[in-house]
Amino acid sequence: MAGRIVVFGATGYTGRLAVDALVGRGVRPVLAARNVxxxxxLGDELxxxxxxxxxxxxxxxxxALVEPGDVLISTVGxxxxxxxxxxxAxxxxxxxxxxxxxxxxxxxxxxxxxxxxxxSARIGMVTAFGYxxxxxxxxxxxxLREAGDAATRVEIAYFITGRARPSGGTAATFAAGMLDPAFAWRDGRIHTxxxxxxxxxxDVNGRTRPGISVGxxxxxxxxxxxxGVSEVDVYLGWFGPLSRPMQAVSAGTAIATAMPWARRGLDALVSRAVRGSTGGPDAAERARSGSHIVARAYAGDGTMLAEVRVAGGNVYDFSGAILAWGAHTAASAGLKGTGALGPVDAFGLDELEAGCREAGIERA
Known part of the structure; x- marks a missing residue:
């Protein structure tokens, strides 16, 4: 018997998109949040x-929300x-x-x-399973599959096409990212x-666009x-000409946050300024934007071996749809591993490609 799917944060922006996508798949999730x-x-509406x-x-x-064998989606940020x-839990x-x-x-x-x-608990935990x-x-x-065994480095970059304002959750994620240390895979291990x-x-649709490195x-x-991959580089290309200034701000922030009193002050400022899930673009706004992701694999001498691009719909609808696909798949067919899993670990590459296509992003 398939486990239940519980959406914690169901009344928030991303949570509601995931709930709608689940209902569209014929699933009846349990809705969980703090405001009865x-x-x-929402339960009555659906x-x-x-x-x-x-x-x-x-x-x-x-x-208390979950029982053994359930699938828990958390969108509470x-x-x-x-x-x-x-x-x-x-x-x-x-x-x-x-x-x-x-x-x-x-x-x-x-x-x-x-x-x-x-x-040890024989469960799978798939973090960062949205856009x-x-x-x-x-x-x-x-x-990496196309490049084969010669690949030693991979770089990936995310870009938005069209126009869309950020949701409250996206703004909170960005604010936290400028204060907290990130990480990267370097020399075969994670470095802070x-x-x-x-x-x-x-190059994105004929334009040169910059991106900043992210964990x-x-x-x-x-x-x-x-x-064989000893280096992974991931870039976020949402900031255009502000990318270089952001690099300088990040360097200054890293120095400031090393001092406990400064870090406490910056944390308090961010907490007051960025409230998390405060809504986001409506369906009409979301429809005016799209996604473009570039991935390149390189040999040890710097030769580019392969390039893949995936593209499609907007950030937010994709996040809701892929969360719904992932949870439905996990509940009905299980995951392909246990422990903390990446998307491919959890579902398999061909299956993930089909799921992303269903959610609105596919190979360009």
Whole structure:
């Protein structure tokens, strides 16, 4: 018997998109959040779905959401502040887990802290399973498959086409990313480094566009697939001419946050300025934007061996749809591994490519 799918954060922006996508697949998820009135209204709107009240300030209420064999989707962010109780619930109870984070420190925490515990519990934990950072995992895996054993480095870059304003959750992820240390796969291991340490340029639809380096799940996941890869570079190309100034700001922020008093002040400022899930672009706004992801594999002498591009719909609809696909697949067919998993580890490359195509992003 398939486990239930529980969406924690169902009344938030990304949570609602995931819920709608699940219902569109014929699934009746359990809706979970802290506001009972909003939950009831949403459950009624969608045909009488089961609801459950849970709050990260009461971790026991989050643990009570799931039973062994369930699938828990967590969209409650910023994850550095509020993501822990859902991850803890999954690994304690024995439920598979997916989340929508894009935050480098939380991704690292899932792989390094929760991964061994999840393996012992025989569950899969698939972090960053939205636009952050599924398409790059797909493109990176495809390009490494094409490049073959000669590949030692892979670089991936994410770009938005058209226009779209960020959701509250996206703004919170970005703010946290400028304060917290990121990481990268270098010399065959994970190294801590600041975000935006590097800037690189890529051709996107005939235009040269820059991107800043970021920590993401590709750094953990892709080297598992291709043991010869000693370097992974991931870039976010959302900031155009601000990329170089952001590199300078990141360097200054890294110095400032090394002083505890300065870090506390910056944390307080960000907490007041960025509230997390405060809504986002509506369907008409989302339809005016799209996605373009570039992946390149290189040999040890710097020769480019292969390039793959994937492209398609907007960030937000893709995130909701791929979360729904992943949870539905995990609940009905299981995952292909246990522990902290990358998207390809969890589902297989061909299956992930089909799932991404269904969610709106495919090979260009």
């Amino acid at each position: 009135e909003r939950l009831r209204a 045909g009488g779905l089961e609801i459950a009240v849970a709050d990260v300030s009461r971790p026991e209420s989050v643990r 910023p994850f550095g502040r509020w993501g822990g109780p859902a991850a803890e 999954a690994v304690t109870v024995g439920a598979h887990y997916l989340d929508s984070t894009g935050e480098a420190p939380f991704i690292r925490r899932i792989f390094e802290e929760y991964g061994p515990r999840a393996e 952050d950072w599924v398409p790059g995992n797909l493109a990176g895996a495809l390009v 480094e600041r975000a935006a340490r590097r800037v690189a340029s890529f 993401s799940s590709e750094h953990f996941a892709l080297p598992r697939m291709h043991r």
